[in-house]
Amino acid sequence: MNNYWETSVQYTQGNKEKTLTAYLEVSKKHPEILSLRFKLATLYNELNQPEKAILELQAILAQQQSDYSLNELASTYIEKLNSPENALKYAQQANKINANNYAVKYTLAETYFQMGNYTKADALYQDVAKKVAGNPSFYYKVA
Numbered sequence: 001m002n003n004y005w006e007t008s009v010q011y012t013q014g015n016k017e018k019t020l021t022a023y024l025e026v027s028k029k030h031p032e033i034l035s036l037r038f039k040l041a042t043l044y045n046e047l048n049q050p051e052k053a054i055l056e057l058q059a060i061l062a063q064q065q066s067d068y069s070l071n072e073l074a075s076t077y078i079e080k081l082n083s084p085e086n087a088l089k090y091a092q093q094a095n096k097i098n099a100n101n102y103a104v105k106y107t108l109a110e111t112y113f114q115m116g117n118y119t120k121a122d123a124l125y126q127d128v129a130k131k132v133a134g135n136p137s138f139y140y141k142v143a
Contacts, residue, residue: 016047034060041072050080070094071104074111084114102131 011019023040031037037060044053057073060066071094077087091108098104109124 011043016043019043020047031059032063034064038069038072041069041076045072045076045080048080050076053080065093065097067094067098067101067104070097071101071107074107078107078110078114082114084111087111088115100131102128105131 007019007022010022020040020043023036023043026033027036027040037056041053041056041060044050044056053076054073057069057076060069061073070090074087074091074094077083077090087107088111091104091111094101094104095108105124105128109121109128112118112124113121
């Protein structure tokens with residue numbers, strides 16, 4: 001791939017393998033581009049390669065703590081590896097960084113739910129519901 005636009009087109013056309021190849025090429029040359037590494041991690045998750053996604057996310061977090069990366073890491077442990085115990089610390093850290101991020105709160109709620117702590121999960125689900133009332137994009141995500 002010659003440029004980012006071509007890579008985006010490949011991705012939207014469903015050619016995730018070519019997108020992965022392009023992301024890897026650029027990432028090797030420019031590991032400091034954290035946004036690209038984040039896209040690479042999410043692509044690994046889409047391709048059911050959660051272990052590689054975790055490595056990318058941990059590399060990002062070693063350079064910069066962000067609620068988005070922590071949340072993606074927690075989501076990876078919950079959704080791909082069915083490991084809420086591992087997800088919990090990352091979801092809690094993400095929530096500590098940005099308690100107003102409803103996606104983080106939702107991940108934390110999912111984590112507590114999978115761990116059987118339904119009281120905490122319910123309180124967080126209620127909080128998320130209040131924050132996203134009327135936001136169809138969020139409801140689409142969780143449906």
